[in-house]
Amino acid sequence: xxxxxxxxxxxxxxxxxxxxxxxxxxxxxxxxxxxxxxxxxxxxxxxxxxxxxxxxxxxxxxxxxxxxxxxxxxxxxxxxxxxxxxxxxxxxxxxxxxxxxxxxxxxxxxxxxxxxxxxxxxxxxxxxxxxxxxxxxxxxxxxxxxxxxxxxxxxxxxxxxxxxxxxxxxxxxxxxxxxxxxxxxxxxxxxxxxxxxxxxxxxxxxxxxxxxxxxxxxxxxxxxxxxxxxxxxxxxxxxxxxxxxxxxxxxxxxxxxxxxxxxx
Numbered sequence: 001x002x003x004x005x006x007x008x009x010x011x012x013x014x015x016x017x018x019x020x021x022x023x024x025x026x027x028x029x030x031x032x033x034x035x036x037x038x039x040x041x042x043x044x045x046x047x048x049x050x051x052x053x054x055x056x057x058x059x060x061x062x063x064x065x066x067x068x069x070x071x072x073x074x075x076x077x078x079x080x081x082x083x084x085x086x087x088x089x090x091x092x093x094x095x096x097x098x099x100x101x102x103x104x105x106x107x108x109x110x111x112x113x114x115x116x117x118x119x120x121x122x123x124x125x126x127x128x129x130x131x132x133x134x135x136x137x138x139x140x141x142x143x144x145x146x147x148x149x150x151x152x153x154x155x156x157x158x159x160x161x162x163x164x165x166x167x168x169x170x171x172x173x174x175x176x177x178x179x180x181x182x183x184x185x186x187x188x189x190x191x192x193x194x195x196x197x198x199x200x201x202x203x204x205x206x207x208x209x210x211x212x213x214x215x216x217x218x219x220x221x222x223x224x225x226x227x228x229x230x231x232x233x234x235x236x237x238x239x240x241x242x243x244x245x246x247x248x249x250x251x252x253x254x255x256x257x258x259x260x261x262x263x264x
Contacts, residue, residue, distance in 0.1 A: 065081055068081075091234055093249050097251070097253065101257070141173070142176070174218075180205050206239050218246075224251075
């Protein structure tokens with residue numbers, strides 16, 4: 001009987017703590033209302049955009065290259081590939097992104113990545129779920145692009161892991177956050193050319209010895225924040241395929257359209 005009473009007291013205590021936290025959050029929302037992630041306009045939740053900024057976010061929709069996901073200016077017909085996919089076929093099967101990298105998408109990525117705004121992963125993941133709808137019937141495993149341990153200590157979190165976790169909750173998919181090891185510290189890709197980026201990450205990744213068993217024979221969707229030249233996701237895809245993964249697809253929140261300057 002005493003045990004039952006004790007357990008009930010613990011439950012009531014936890015419920016009371018939850019109520020207090022909820023009240024505290026309500027008070028904070030009144031004093032400091034959540035704002036748009038880009039312009040700061042008041043919102044009902046802390047992880048989204050106002051109507052104006054959302055309208056300025058450029059989604060990537062069909063028609064696009066079925067391999068690289070690059071948007072086409074006009075419908076090129078069934079199976080038509082982009083010149084980039086023909087000239088340099090990637091090791092992964094397909095790449096998709098939710099939005100074109102521009103002012104709004106760039107602000108979201110920057111604040112998620114460097115601005116200590118991890119809650120923005122939820123908004124980004126909702127857009128990514130739509131963009132990757134071709135992938136979900138296979139019930140793949142989500143694998144985030146890893147950070148080197150030293151960079152993770154400095155940044156405190158891996159934005160790709162946050163995106164994978166939010167996407168996993170959204171779609172009830174399994175996440176293997178430590179399937180790939182980034183065993184060599186690379187310099188940041190910002191400012192490097194496409195060739196320089198590829199050279200920078202060459203040989204930087206490997207599959208952990210127990211990863212294949214953890215993946216359970218399922219295909220992988222590789223998660224990252226931005227697809228710029230594809231150097232990083234190509235390198236990680238090669239590591240996964242060398243390790244025995246059957247197929248790899250790539251999903252990012254934003255994508256730099258080839259022909260634009262490399263902004264990041």
